[in-house]
Amino acid sequence: MERSPKVVLSNKRFAVTYSLEGTKQQCLLKARHICFEQTVEFPEDLIPAGDIKNHIIGRIEDFQKTGQNRFQAEISFAVETAGAEFTQLLNVIFGNSSLKPGIKVEKTGLPAKILDLFTGPRFGQSGLRKIVRAPKRPLICTALKPMGLSAAQLAEQAYRFALGGIDIIKDDHGLADQPFCSFEERAARCAEAVKKANRKTGGHSVYMPNITASADRVLERAHYAKENGAGALLIAPGLTGPDTLRILTQEQKIDLPVISHPAFWGSFVTSSQSGLSHYFLYGQLSRLAGADAVIYPHSGGRFAFSKQECMDIARGCNDKLGKLKKIFPMPGGGMTEDKLSEMFGMYGRDFILLIGGELHRHGADLTKNSRRLLEMLEKV
Amino acid sequence: MERSPKVVLSNKRFAVTYSLEGTKQQCLLKARHICFEQTVEFPEDLIPAGDIKNHIIGRIEDFQKTGQNRFQAEISFAVETAGAEFTQLLNVIFGNSSLKPGIKVEKTGLPAKILDLFTGPRFGQSGLRKIVRAPKRPLICTALKPMGLSAAQLAEQAYRFALGGIDIIKDDHGLADQPFCSFEERAARCAEAVKKANRKTGGHSVYMPNITASADRVLERAHYAKENGAGALLIAPGLTGPDTLRILTQEQKIDLPVISHPAFWGSFVTSSQSGLSHYFLYGQLSRLAGADAVIYPHSGGRFAFSKQECMDIARGCNDKLGKLKKIFPMPGGGMTEDKLSEMFGMYGRDFILLIGGELHRHGADLTKNSRRLLEMLEKV
Numbered sequence: 179m180e181r182s183p184k185v186v187l188s189n190k191r192f193a194v195t196y197s198l199e200g201t202k203q204q205c206l207l208k209a210r211h212i213c214f215e216q217t218v219e220f221p222e223d224l225i226p227a228g229d230i231k232n233h234i235i236g237r238i239e240d241f242q243k244t245g246q247n248r249f250q251a252e253i254s255f256a257v258e259t260a261g262a263e264f265t266q267l268l269n270v271i272f273g274n275s276s277l278k279p280g281i282k283v284e285k286t287g288l289p290a291k292i293l294d295l296f297t298g299p300r301f302g303q304s305g306l307r308k309i310v311r312a313p314k315r316p317l318i319c320t321a322l323k324p325m326g327l328s329a330a331q332l333a334e335q336a337y338r339f340a341l342g343g344i345d346i347i348k349d350d351h352g353l354a355d356q357p358f359c360s361f362e363e364r365a366a367r368c369a370e371a372v373k374k375a376n377r378k379t380g381g382h383s384v385y386m387p388n389i390t391a392s393a394d395r396v397l398e399r400a401h402y403a404k405e406n407g408a409g410a411l412l413i414a415p416g417l418t419g420p421d422t423l424r425i426l427t428q429e430q431k432i433d434l435p436v437i438s439h440p441a442f443w444g445s446f447v448t449s450s451q452s453g454l455s456h457y458f459l460y461g462q463l464s465r466l467a468g469a470d471a472v473i474y475p476h477s478g479g480r481f482a483f484s485k486q487e488c489m490d491i492a493r494g495c496n497d498k499l500g501k502l503k504k505i506f507p508m509p510g511g512g513m514t515e516d517k518l519s520e521m522f523g524m525y526g527r528d529f530i531l532l533i534g535g536e537l538h539r540h541g542a543d544l545t546k547n548s549r550r551l552l553e554m555l556e557k558v
Numbered sequence: 559m560e561r562s563p564k565v566v567l568s569n570k571r572f573a574v575t576y577s578l579e580g581t582k583q584q585c586l587l588k589a590r591h592i593c594f595e596q597t598v599e600f601p602e603d604l605i606p607a608g609d610i611k612n613h614i615i616g617r618i619e620d621f622q623k624t625g626q627n628r629f630q631a632e633i634s635f636a637v638e639t640a641g642a643e644f645t646q647l648l649n650v651i652f653g654n655s656s657l658k659p660g661i662k663v664e665k666t667g668l669p670a671k672i673l674d675l676f677t678g679p680r681f682g683q684s685g686l687r688k689i690v691r692a693p694k695r696p697l698i699c700t701a702l703k704p705m706g707l708s709a710a711q712l713a714e715q716a717y718r719f720a721l722g723g724i725d726i727i728k729d730d731h732g733l734a735d736q737p738f739c740s741f742e743e744r745a746a747r748c749a750e751a752v753k754k755a756n757r758k759t760g761g762h763s764v765y766m767p768n769i770t771a772s773a774d775r776v777l778e779r780a781h782y783a784k785e786n787g788a789g790a791l792l793i794a795p796g797l798t799g800p801d802t803l804r805i806l807t808q809e810q811k812i813d814l815p816v817i818s819h820p821a822f823w824g825s826f827v828t829s830s831q832s833g834l835s836h837y838f839l840y841g842q843l844s845r846l847a848g849a850d851a852v853i854y855p856h857s858g859g860r861f862a863f864s865k866q867e868c869m870d871i872a873r874g875c876n877d878k879l880g881k882l883k884k885i886f887p888m889p890g891g892g893m894t895e896d897k898l899s900e901m902f903g904m905y906g907r908d909f910i911l912l913i914g915g916e917l918h919r920h921g922a923d924l925t926k927n928s929r930r931l932l933e934m935l936e937k938v
Contacts, residue, residue: 218704276824324598419799444656
């Protein structure tokens with residue numbers, strides 16, 4: 179929110195930058211509508227003079243042409259409109275406007291009064307590095323898969339990956355609590371398998387179960403996972419709601435890193451004209467909710483994110499956001515070894531490489547495959 | 559899922575119909591990718607023969623051309639992949655595929671084995687009609703607004719609307735728990751005001767507070783609202799996560815109708831090529847989660863839904879979905895009286911008219927304005 183520090187520093191208003199599609203006149207009108215839609219939802223001519231008109235209604239702070247039929251409006255809202263809740267902050271930022279095509283949230287600028295409501299990531303980049311004892315190189319994460327294997331089979335995989343030194347061994351996000359592989363058996367067996375491997379190697383691999391579940395069971399699974407030796411937690415806030423991620427990361431007794439998975443959250447970013455920017459969703463919003471790393475599909479894999487969008491996510495993970503820790507971008511989605519140099523170029527060393535099926539491709543010896551990849555990362 | 563009853567009736571698989579954008583070859587490939595992406599997420603050539611290959615991986619049941627560069631694929635998934643959780647069912651339907659442009663969930667066909675996991679809407683159309691004693695005509699709902707008024711001022715509005723016979727008097731969805739109007743004071747005062755008006759008129763208006771809140775406070779607010787005399791509850795599942803709506807509607811002690819608001823959920827439907835269909839999101843998904851009515855912007859108001867999309871929502875509210883009750887479509891978003899005849903034509907009598915700011919436009923006497931509108935509805 180570089181352009182309007184005054185608004186944010188006043189601690190009375192927060193700012194949201196929207197991209198708008200259309201002619202200048204159309205976009206000015208859209209910006210004006212956002213000011214009302216996100217606050218009073220009331221005909222302008224019926225609003226009496228006074229505090230509501232002067233303070234509660236959104237205010238256009240800046241309006242710029244950014245391209246052909248594309249404008250950017252920075253709109254500020256009274257801090258009070260967001261109450262003290264993440265859900266209501268998101269509601270003011272994009273509640274009803276999400277229903278209108280051609281409006282995209284680029285970023286938000288939040289004053290201390292709002293940022294102080296969030297504890298943010300508990301570990302962040304430096305905390306995660308300490309846990310897996312990897313002070314400089316990119317971390318590596320792989321996934322236990324495919325869905326359909328038993329808990330015992332997945333635990334065997336986990337053991338071999340940990341022997342090979344993979345930092346974070348995660349459940350595939352499709353593993354929930356299914357008859358062929360219950361959550362409890364899987365979490366206990368895989369955590370034990372990773373510990374066993376660590377004892378053998380002296381390593382510090384962690385197992386990360388997927389605790390995405392019914393809203394009333396997420397914390398229960400988190401506690402179970404911690405008690406049974408998991409070293410991190412995976413959750414898909416698109417499925418549970420982002421506030422469940424926030425609660426999880428603020429729960430005192432569950433002091434484990436939490437990594438967010440993008441499942442069911444794609445629709446916010448598939449349009450270049452509507453929805454949320456990659457920077458905001460995977461960066462700012464996820465950090466406010468307390469994720470220590472965010473998984474997303476790296477460009478050129480099975481998905482359609484562009485290089486620029488991936489770089490935007492990395493910026494969102496690293497840019498100053500009050501006192502909130504920097505978090506790891508965690509590109510994945512069909513990654514192969516030949517992508518590594520590109521990824522170093524884009525992210526430097528501060529990322530987590532998520533590599534799944536590809537590790538199985540180089541022969542059945544998962545430990546050897548893991549070691550080979552780790553050596554490649556350490557060499558760079 | 560008319561075309562493939564066999565799949566669903568077998569009770570072993572459920573079906574999802576996806577719209578796909580591209581040439582026939584591209585769309586066939588997309589369909590094939592969905593089968594893997596939503597289940598095993600593993601290279602096809604590395605999957606061993608057996609149950610995973612034959613049963614766990616999605617299966618293309620039907621593939622049809624539906625327009626220029628547009629195809630529809632019906633894909634079935636093993637019932638076990640969804641476990642017994644709503645979050646995981648949504649994950650299999652659209653988890654990772656949400657990240658790929660040009661894939662849209664049109665509808666789902668669920669067998670009894672999955673439908674039985676859901677209690678669905680507690681009241682539905684007939685239950686809501688009984689509560690407000692309106693057996694035939696469309697119901698009317700209005701919103702307390704604008705944001706910025708005090709609880710006392712909003713209660714005074716609620717009183718006048720109830721005197722005028724408005725069936726459901728709801729918080730504007732921007733009213734949360736703000737310093738200018740706390741949730742508790744507002745809920746208590748407005749519920750009391752509506753009761754007072756009912757005592758005077760012999761009417762049956764209900765007050766519906768917005769209980770959208772942090773994930774750990776939604777049930778607390780619901781209990782508070784019920785204890786203090788609210789007659790229904792408003793929640794935005796786009797902000798809380800859809801599973802929180804489900805939990806709320808299954809909570810034994812909170813036996814109040816629950817109506818869903820579309821805030822922050824728009825990005826799923828703003829693209830015609832990607833995301834979720836109006837039929838699925840506002841119809842099937844919302845009914846599974848237990849909403850008794852779904853709010854959405856009617857065509858021609860301040861938003862961009864087309865008539866066809868609104869009709870699709872109404873179909874989703876009314877089509878057979880196992881034993882789940884029919885629910886009310888609740889069109890709103892800048893509605894005016896001159897829209898009424900069109901709405902009757904589209905929805906018949908089974909809808910809830912949500913009319914907000916417009917009721918304030920015909921002079922300061924909200925009671926008189928409400929009565930006038932009610933008379934118009936009763937005459938038709």
